[in-house]
Amino acid sequence: xxxxxxxxxxxxxxxxxxxxxxxxxxxxxxxxxxxxxxxxxxxxxxxxxxxxxxxxxxxxxxxxxxxxxxxxxxxxxxxxxxxxxxxxxxxxxxxxxxxxxxxxxxxxxxxxxxxxxxxxxxxxxxxxxxxxxxxxxxxxxxxxxxxxxxxxxxxxxxxxxxxxxxxxxxxxxxxxxxxxxxxxxxxxxxxxxxxxxxxxxxxxxxxxxxxxxxxxxxxxxxxxxxxxxxxxxxxxxxxxxxxxxxxxxxxxxxxxxxxxxxxxxxxxxxxxxxxxxxxxxxxxxxxxxxxxxxxxxxxxxxxxxxxxxxxxxxxxxxxxxx
Amino acid sequence: xxxxxxxxxxxxxxxxxxxxxxxxxxxxxxxxxxxxxxxxxxxxxxxxxxxxxxxxxxxxxxxxxxxxxxxxxxxxxxxxxxxxxxxxxxxxxxxxxxxxxxxxxxxxxxxxxxxxxxxxxxxxxxxxxxxxxxxxxxxxxxxxxxxxxxxxxxxxxxxxxxxxxxxxxxxxxxxxxxxxxxxxxxxxxxxxxxxxxxxxxxxxxxxxxxxxxxxxxxxxxxxxxxxxxxxxxxxxxxxxxxxxxxxxxxxxxxxxxxxxxxxxxxxxxxxx
Numbered sequence: 001x002x003x004x005x006x007x008x009x010x011x012x013x014x015x016x017x018x019x020x021x022x023x024x025x026x027x028x029x030x031x032x033x034x035x036x037x038x039x040x041x042x043x044x045x046x047x048x049x050x051x052x053x054x055x056x057x058x059x060x061x062x063x064x065x066x067x068x069x070x071x072x073x074x075x076x077x078x079x080x081x082x083x084x085x086x087x088x089x090x091x092x093x094x095x096x097x098x099x100x101x102x103x104x105x106x107x108x109x110x111x112x113x114x115x116x117x118x119x120x121x122x123x124x125x126x127x128x129x130x131x132x133x134x135x136x137x138x139x140x141x142x143x144x145x146x147x148x149x150x151x152x153x154x155x156x157x158x159x160x161x162x163x164x165x166x167x168x169x170x171x172x173x174x175x176x177x178x179x180x181x182x183x184x185x186x187x188x189x190x191x192x193x194x195x196x197x198x199x200x201x202x203x204x205x206x207x208x209x210x211x212x213x214x215x216x217x218x219x220x221x222x223x224x225x226x227x228x229x230x231x232x233x234x235x236x237x238x239x240x241x242x243x244x245x246x247x248x249x250x251x252x253x254x255x256x257x258x259x260x261x262x263x264x265x266x267x268x269x270x271x272x273x274x275x276x277x278x279x280x281x282x283x284x285x286x287x288x289x290x291x292x293x294x295x296x297x298x299x300x301x302x303x304x305x306x307x308x309x310x311x312x313x314x315x316x317x318x319x320x321x322x
Numbered sequence: 323x324x325x326x327x328x329x330x331x332x333x334x335x336x337x338x339x340x341x342x343x344x345x346x347x348x349x350x351x352x353x354x355x356x357x358x359x360x361x362x363x364x365x366x367x368x369x370x371x372x373x374x375x376x377x378x379x380x381x382x383x384x385x386x387x388x389x390x391x392x393x394x395x396x397x398x399x400x401x402x403x404x405x406x407x408x409x410x411x412x413x414x415x416x417x418x419x420x421x422x423x424x425x426x427x428x429x430x431x432x433x434x435x436x437x438x439x440x441x442x443x444x445x446x447x448x449x450x451x452x453x454x455x456x457x458x459x460x461x462x463x464x465x466x467x468x469x470x471x472x473x474x475x476x477x478x479x480x481x482x483x484x485x486x487x488x489x490x491x492x493x494x495x496x497x498x499x500x501x502x503x504x505x506x507x508x509x510x511x512x513x514x515x516x517x518x519x520x521x522x523x524x525x526x527x528x529x530x531x532x533x534x535x536x537x538x539x540x541x542x543x544x545x546x547x548x549x550x551x552x553x554x555x556x557x558x559x560x561x562x563x564x565x566x567x568x569x570x571x572x573x574x575x576x577x578x579x580x581x582x583x584x585x586x587x588x589x590x591x592x593x594x
Contacts, residue, residue, distance in 0.1 A: 040492075041494055042464070146361050173489050174361075174488045252564070261589070290577070
């Protein structure tokens with residue numbers, strides 16, 4: 001189910017004087033693809049995605065979700081059908097949790113959309129397994145969980161409703177590296193199932209690893225819509241102007257290009273950067289052990305630290321203060 | 323003088339499921355400490371115990387020589403400011419300025435002095451232009467900077483940041499980190515910073531990194547010494563920084579931690 005955004009404008013309230021948040025957005029979000037929406041704080045990303053499931057209605061223009069057209073005139077009673085199609089995982093997961101137990105929380109959505117208690121429970125358990133939340137947590141209060149665990153419950157709550165499109169607002173923020181990897185896998189599997197996946201993220205490493213299409217927002221307008229390998233070819237200055245980071249491997253490659261290295265394709269991982277560097281250096285000329293001038297404070301710090309480590313083991317608790 | 327001493331701490335959310343068992347940690351005054359660890363490892367719980375938001379089953383927590391007890395709670399909290407991951411849970415004021423004023427009012431700061439203090443605090447986080455805005459009209463990143471301003475206005479001796487930059491965009495994040503570095507440079511040993519984070523680039527700013535794993539203190543190192551321990555970090559569910567991973571993926575490289583700039587500089591000498 002594709003989502004088409006046609007001439008969308010948005011400002012809060014009916015009043016003309018309220019500032020325009022979204023200004024004439026035209027965009028297609030295809031199904032079976034991951035679309036990343038990036039842009040600095042206040043660029044309109046969150047407002048844009050809230051228009052995708054009719055949490056906000058357009059001030060002008062329209063949003064077409066499957067066969068449903070949403071405009072400023074769309075009646076309240078038409079909105080639940082849209083929201084059943086487009087699931088949202090918000091930035092702060094604890095805001096969308098409310099039930100007494102984790103399991104009940106995840107069951108709420110399917111029950112609300114007409115499933116029996118048994119069906120809802122089955123869907124909920126499946127969803128909780130899919131986000132790797134261990135069974136020992138299912139009967140606990142969602143508010144006793146850590147931030148990362150709450151994120152999983154909120155994700156499961158949306159998965160259990162099986163919407164055709166899913167929107168994730170900074171889904172990886174606050175997750176540890178393992179949790180981030182699992183999340184990337186989850187989004188990829190949703191793509192494989194043909195879902196329409198929208199991801200808001202500041203983390204360009206993830207955008208590079210995941211997205212098929214990147215939408216760059218600036219001041220309520222679309223500044224670019226490109227595939228990641230095309231977008232990240234743009235100059236460093238362009239990313240500075242849009243207050244965006246470059247993915248770490250790309251940024252490092254651009255640094256090295258200024259120092260005479262050449263990258264024949266945009267590197268997407270550490271291994272990729274290493275491989276491209278490796279073939280440009282005559283390693284037989286590099287003598288071991290390798291020493292680096294100018295990194296003195298680092299080595300000093302490292303050796304001091306091992307001395308401190310001895311101290312630490314003697315004085316439990318450790319006092320590394322200088 | 324130690325800012326915080328945690329001695330023989332025992333705590334668990336549920337009976338029979340201990341998280342911290344005889345946990346020890348000492349944070350000297352003026353240190354910049356990063357606490358890292360996978361989700362659910364106990365990092366945030368530790369911060370809440372120090373602030374007395376959770377009560378330990380046993381053990382002692384001492385803040386600047388003062389033991390944390392129900393009677394000393396207010397005095398301890400006056401010295402420790404905390405910025406949480408979710409700023410929505412820490413907003414009380416009708417406007418941004420009101421929100422910063424709230425803490426000052428609690429400290430009975432004379433109202434004539436407040437505007438200047440509020441302005442200075444908001445200035446430090448780049449939010450001075452938003453003083454009259456209603457908090458709900460701000461984005462997550464802007465809210466977080468206001469939350470930091472509210473803490474800064476109270477001039478605490480310790481600031482604990484619990485993944486406070488996790489939700490910020492690059493500009494907001496570097497503004498907050500730069501602010502922290504400025505504050506640290508200005509107050510030096512007068513300010514102790516404790517930063518809970520997953521971000522190794524951020525953790526690298528600290529003097530010391532402590533890795534917590536399921537309530538245990540797994541590693542306690544300076545950043546440069548920690549980052550070269552790839553296998554240990556991986557086992558603890560954490561990543562090495564990009565530059566260290568790259569260094570290890572190259573055919574030959576120095577056997578010491580190099581920052582991205584240092585690594586790029588070294589690589590440029592091979593190309594000459």
